[in-house]
Amino acid sequence: MEVNKVEENPACLDILSSQNLHLTEEMEVNEVKENPASLNILSSQIEVNKVEENVASLNIPLSQNLHLTQENSRNHLTHDDDDDKQWRRLVEELEETIRYKFKNPNLLHEAFTHPSFQQNNKSYERLELLGDSILNMLITKKQFFDYPNLPPGMLTKLRSANVDNEKLARAASKYNLHNYLHHKMTLFEGQVKEFKDAILEYPLHSLGLVDPPKTLADIVESLIGAISIDSDCMNTTWQVVNFLLEPLITPEKLELNPITKMYELCQKNGLKTRFVDKWAECGEFEVYVDEQLVGRGKSSGKKITAKNRAAHNAYFKILQILSEKATIANRDGIET
Amino acid sequence: MEVNKVEENPACLDILSSQNLHLTEEMEVNEVKENPASLNILSSQIEVNKVEENVASLNIPLSQNLHLTQENSRNHLTHDDDDDKQWRRLVEELEETIRYKFKNPNLLHEAFTHPSFQQNNKSYERLELLGDSILNMLITKKQFFDYPNLPPGMLTKLRSANVDNEKLARAASKYNLHNYLHHKMTLFEGQVKEFKDAILEYPLHSLGLVDPPKTLADIVESLIGAISIDSDCMNTTWQVVNFLLEPLITPEKLELNPITKMYELCQKNGLKTRFVDKWAECGEFEVYVDEQLVGRGKSSGKKITAKNRAAHNAYFKILQILSEKATIANRDGIET
Known part of the structure; x- marks a missing residue:
């Protein structure tokens, strides 16, 4: 070349x-x-809904007998005819969903093999690592040029919001990518359903109030890794990333996380707050202003999710307290 | 295009x-x-030594009156003639050092402006952020292909060792990139000298025993960011990255960090160790095996450096204790 x-x-x-x-x-x-x-980008516009309807029937595992070579082997897969047909159908459906056609579909097989299912030590973990670094670079590069006057600290926050586990898990969930995953995790489907239900309340991002299944984020990264190798082209990889992650979070839509938001509110109004960590005892955090309990948060998943939820609850209670104080002050002001 | x-x-x-x-x-x-x-890659092979000799004379700050535009402006910089000549000379020397010729040298000016020196809110921080993500991706991609059988955990460790602050600070120090930096940090030159002296003891990597000045690492990242924009070509950017960072750390040369190394030794020999954190009091960590003090580490920089140093010292003391125990056991075995 x-x-x-x-x-x-x-x-x-x-x-x-x-x-x-x-x-x-x-x-x-x-x-x-x-x-x-x-x-390799598929030019036909596919309705996501159509894919979602099809995808419900895809719980048959992808062929397990594939010979995983790195060569361009679309037309000579080394496994039997039935497996071959089923595998091709699934690959084609997935390719339609993500609007990208693989030269080497075996990369896709690797990208959708969870460590719990691995054979010959092949799982998505290496591709995930590669995909993560590519995603990070592509988003940084896009935002660097899109927002030439955004300070570096804001660029960092904006990138984090666009590549964090929740954002990626939302993408996987939107396109039902988890249905293509080889795994042996008994709780996985339940966790995905719980996540799908939980995010309905937060159209763009929950900012740490929802605990996403990490595997959902992983497969988006491994898929990006696979596409970058298969296409050997950053522009093509970017097309798919952009499609999967839209709508990207913009500076206007970037919100503070609940803990920062609560601290800022308290600082502005001269209130001292403290968290009480009851995670080890009962999976909870509490927030106190002076000696008054103003918020409580619980999570069966991560400690930080419980803490975020506590801050989120506290925020609204603190607003209420401040508003009551203002009313009293106002009334007293009028009375005097 | x-x-x-x-x-x-x-x-x-x-x-x-x-x-x-x-x-x-x-x-x-x-x-x-x-x-x-x-x-844009300079094809002439330049002796690093020659550059190092020249660079000693470069402590004159780069022109401060540059009009920082993103356009391709090699031939129409908007500042006076003397500044212009001096600036061109410095740029050319730096370009020779890094073996890359800029289309838009103003990017280089931005890449070498520390936040302490910034004018019009322009410093290297945005380019640093971009360069960091590009460096991370390039190293991940190289290692993904170079070591197809390396497990993901090892790939992560290998990448960390090749893109961490110490590795980057070594590159900056080797090519004296700090001499081109605009800054107002009174202690910077002293810190760089201290770092240069300290790494003499560790030819490849100190694994956390030396505390690198972060600014040295930052300017390597901002330089990479600038080259990636100027060249608009990942291959070209990779050429410079590879040149600046060689020799890259390979899996064979990847060593455990002192804390992990000490823990592994103790675990293998059934010894329980504990750290005593005296950082707040005197910048020190201590390591005890049973109630015996086996190591001590101090740093005026980072807490983790002090802890690494304590583990490093402890490691050799523990080896000595184990060796003495083995001698006694051996002698007793012979005597019985």
Whole structure:
């Protein structure tokens, strides 16, 4: 792929020879010119609803007998015919959902194998690691250019909100990606259902009030890793990321997390608050202003979720207290 | 840049139109074909030593009157002639050092402006954020392909070792990048000197025993951010990253950090250890096995550095204790 460059400019030879690279984004351009069909983004617009209807029937596990090679092996999978057909159907459905067609569908198989299900030590964990770093970079890059005047601290917060486990789990849940996952987790389906129900209350982001199943976020990352390898093109990877994660959270929609929000309110009004950590005893946090209990939060999942919930409850109670105080002060002011 | 693709394959039009991208790695290929001179990697091999000699004379601050625009403005910088000459000379030296020639040297100015020195709210912090995410992705991608059988946990550790503050600060220090930095930190030069002296003892990595000045790591990241924007090409960015960070730490050379190493030794030999945290009192940590003091660590910088140093000292003392015990057991065994 670099041959043309080198022929035109022999001076860059020593750099190329020391290259040791798999970072060949430019390759794609030549490939596409030679074979426009290899532009792997599916151009047809698919209705998410249609996919959601189809996906309900997909609880049959993907073929387990696949020979996982890294070669471009769309047309010569080494397993029997029935498995092959079923596998192809599932891959095609998933490809329609995410609007990307794989050259090597075996990458997709790896991306959807949970560690609890792994064979030959292959699970999605390596792809997840790769996908996480790519996602992080793509979102940082987009926001860097989209918001040229946003201070670095705000850029960091904005990125976190767009790549955190809840945002990714929402994407997986929206497109029912979990239905394609190989796993042996008995509680997983229940956790996904609970998550789906819980987020109905928070259209964009719960800001830590909902505890997302980490596996949902993992498969979005492993999928991004798989697409980046398969496409070998950051632009193509970005198309899928953008599609999966939209609507991205913008600076205008970026909210403070409940703990920060509560502290800011109290600081502004000269109130001292403290958390009481009862996590070990009963999975709870309490919030006190002076000696008055103003909020309580519980979670069966993570400690931080319980703490966020306590702060969230406290926030509204504190607002109420402040409003009552203001009314009294106002009334007294009028009376005097 | 996408015109050719679209002409050949109109079906991809809707994807392209929704693109909103600054992720145009492929652009580079066409540019290079049209103008081989734009391949921005400097092909001449420069001796690091030569640069180090030159760099001693570079303590003159870079011009402060630059008009920081994002346009390609190599030939029309908006400041006076003397500043212009001095600035060009510094830029050229830095470009030789890092083997990359900027189209827009103003990016380099931003990349080397510490927050303590900022004008018009411009400092290296946004570029640092971008560069950090790019570096993380490039190293993850390289290691993903270089070590196809390395478990994800090991990949994570390997990446951390190659992108952590100490590794980056070593790169900055090796090429004297700090000499190009605009800043108003009175202690900075002293900290850099202290760091340079301290790492002499550890050729590859101190594993937490040395406390690197964070600013040294920051400017490597902001430089990477600047190059990625200027080149708009991940391959080119990778060339510079690879050059700056070599030798990369390989799995064979990846060592455990002192605390883990000490714990593993004790666990294997049935010894219980505990840290005593005296950081608040005197910047120290102590390590005890049974009631015997086996190690002590101090740092004027970070708490974790003191703790690492305590574990490091304890490790050798514990080895000595174990060896003495073995000698006694052996002697008693022979005597009985």
